[in-house]
Amino acid sequence: MKILLIEFIGYKEWTESLGYDREWKIQDIQSSIYKIVNDEISRVGGFALPVRYDGLIILADGIPNKHLLEIYTKVKEISPTKISACIGFGKTPREAEINAHNCILNSLSDEPKFSIIHDENVVACHFDYNNFTSLTHELSFYAAYMRVMRLYSKLSDSIYDFGGISQYLGGDNMIAFIDEDTIDKIIKIVENMDEIKVGIGIGKNARSAMAGATRALDEIRSKREDRWKIVKFSM
Numbered sequence: 001m002k003i004l005l006i007e008f009i010g011y012k013e014w015t016e017s018l019g020y021d022r023e024w025k026i027q028d029i030q031s032s033i034y035k036i037v038n039d040e041i042s043r044v045g046g047f048a049l050p051v052r053y054d055g056l057i058i059l060a061d062g063i064p065n066k067h068l069l070e071i072y073t074k075v076k077e078i079s080p081t082k083i084s085a086c087i088g089f090g091k092t093p094r095e096a097e098i099n100a101h102n103c104i105l106n107s108l109s110d111e112p113k114f115s116i117i118h119d120e121n122v123v124a125c126h127f128d129y130n131n132f133t134s135l136t137h138e139l140s141f142y143a144a145y146m147r148v149m150r151l152y153s154k155l156s157d158s159i160y161d162f163g164g165i166s167q168y169l170g171g172d173n174m175i176a177f178i179d180e181d182t183i184d185k186i187i188k189i190v191e192n193m194d195e196i197k198v199g200i201g202i203g204k205n206a207r208s209a210m211a212g213a214t215r216a217l218d219e220i221r222s223k224r225e226d227r228w229k230i231v232k233f234s235m
Ligand SMILES: Nc1nc2c(ncn2[C@@H]2O[C@H](COP(=O)(O)OP(=O)(O)OP(=O)(O)O)[C@@H](O)[C@H]2O)c(=O)[nH]1
Pocket: 128, 129, 130, 131, 132, 133, 134, 169, 170, 171, 172, 173, 214, 221
């Protein structure tokens, strides 16, 4: 698997330089950087996970280095701090992210060098809480969110143990990226958790894998018989 990791360097110092009335400014800048990266990377078929917002994890399989370099240049232009970036490879997304992070720690030059390595299929797992709308009516808007966060926190831990990385997407949705050999393990997890279903998408890049996952979820909803489904998607 291939991950482009971009880290903002000196972010702590930058945030502190903004004074006490700063949090709204930080949120403004973080969301505008994420918006631009999300737009640009989706255009070329990738997908960005904002995770901590002081860096970005980009699922990069199927994206030529030329486009990854363009994303890097764009982030460099709009970032309030210096940035550092590396591509990491690994059997799993977890391994690829760790390798990218170590590469950033050991990199001597300011400009990244992206090596050429073959691309692999991306597997996206879109988890969805069953009947979240009724749960929201029953509890409250915030209490339903808390229920989902508790469950997804446990789920992300198990997925990370299997080499996957995940991101909460809002509402009752969570996405995880895994390698193809881990699909069976994800299905077992879901079969043991009554509250959730999962659409699994396989694609040549992250965007098509995500589209496959969404289609798989729609197909589950149309019959309400299965708790998981796999769709291979190409675009
Ligand atoms: N990020 C994201 N959020 C969505 C998506 N679809 C729905 N949502 C959000 O998730 C909430 C719940 O929607 P659903 O999961 O479709 O509704 P549900 O009541 O759980 O119904 P079932 O999933 O059919 O059991 C919505 O109110 C939206 O906030 C999606 O594709 N992506």
